[in-house]
Amino acid sequence: MKLQAFQGTLPESWTKFVLPEAKALVPALAHDCLAVGAADGERPLGLVIVRRAAGDETAHVVSLVVAEEVRRSGIGRHLLAGLGNLLAANGIRFLAVEYMAGDNDPGDVGSFLQSAGFAPPILGVAVWNGPLNIFSDLPWIRRMPLPSRLSVEPWSALTPEQHAAVRSGEGDWYPAILSPLIDTEGVDRERSLLLRDGQRVVGWMIVEPFDERTLTFTSMFVHETYRRKGRGIALMAEAFRRFLTDERYTEGIFCVEGDNADMRAFMHKHLSHPSIQENGMWRTFKSL
Template sequence: MLEIKLLTPESAKPYQTFTYQSFRKGIIDSAISPEIRPIVIGASFMGNPVGLVVAGCDRKGATANVVSIFVQKSFRNMGIGTALMNHLLDHLRSEKFLKVTIQYYELDHIQVLEKVLKKSGWKTPQLYSRYYRLELKKLVGFRWMDRMKLPSSYRLVSWGEVSKEEREQVKNLNEVGYRSYYDPSENEKAVVDTCSYFLKEKDTIIGWSIVERHLEDTLLYRVLYVREAYRDKGLGLVLAAKTAHGALESRIPHGVIQIVAANERMQKIYKRIIEPLSPVITPYRTCEKDLSS
């Protein structure tokens, strides 16, 4: 008999392998504060685990984010995924959550997830960004990298040459197009110093390119940002060229670049720089559901 219920850290232990490695410890850790403890819903058949949905939550902000949903292969196409999602949504409403979101990569078989979202009343998923994966060796001999010259009034400095205090000064800028994701100190521990640069006019930071490393063989170009007053001067291309040189010197074979779909300037850079390198493209979608009504 199928049973779907809210799991405690103790009862979630048999379900650990049903979610990503990065979440497995969190769903069974009873020491995590109740304010931020993930919400975990499990499905079992005859007492055996067959499915799981996990949502991270911000109870103060009354928002939740679905981070994983899984049903064992032999139990798919039975409506269990939709039942798990609906149980989660009902629980969130009972806990006075106002909104729930989900973000996901458009990989193989993603239509199964999108069918669950549609059946449980979510809005139509929207394209947020695309990830472009490429072989960095293709940059060798790419002439644009050496043609980009920096005007004399500006200078480029590496990540390590800029103090934490200086980086704090450009945090949460009130500028057109700025998102908190662009913060140069967003994930300091993963930053690759030899590929990440700040652009300065005298002692003022006016732009930056941040590269992170989360996998041994891959660099993630997390952000390239030029401050509002300095845009449309070709400075973003100079930052991109310097970053590309740093990536080549790193000897790491692959690079991944995320470009937000609404970022028109980066779309132009993509056309000029990235598209000729024939990258593998993975769309990244976002979806939300209003729980307040």
């Protein structure tokens, strides 16, 4: 078995060894991509592709595929070892992987990566996805109203003064990772919601289009003072009630940071439904 590196162009005979989500990267490999293939003579057996931003000491695996008939024979580990040697010789210090598995278990992929020298995977993001109409089957959504002194409005109603107040509160009364201002370009400003007590913003639910029928729920936060009174759950219920009458979007993806144990527990308890799939995006790395 021999290893071969590819830059610039991936030969047609190797393109079947690319994950669907990475197909856009081939056959013309971007300048920041490197592929390494394993072959038995002229017969391709497996391929790994990585990307690395200019100046970054970490390369990220975006695809690893081994021919089904030769899996569990060490080819995947051989590919990663050869790739690691090549990257290290070019000044790369770390090799990182993100992959999907169950939200409570890193699965067989995690076991394989650890056998190849990677650190134990950690849960980066827990993901729930399914049809929005399941909200009508969840009784808590109907019985969780907000008190009248709190108002819920579209994110587009955020005033410049409130925007400045939210910006200044980052790292103070809410963690930076839950900021509604991280990526405002993709935000659906009419379907995303802000929670106000008078003119003071005390929470939000941010959504972005994933495709023409699917919304991604990217961030939800309610100030601790109000969260202790159950206002976070009530805000979520209000958002879900609105989506029951939304004629455009029919599917939803709900993302929770892996280290947000309380929110993950809530989602497990309150968003459990036969039509909802529960997965996790796991992360691991290897020093080269």
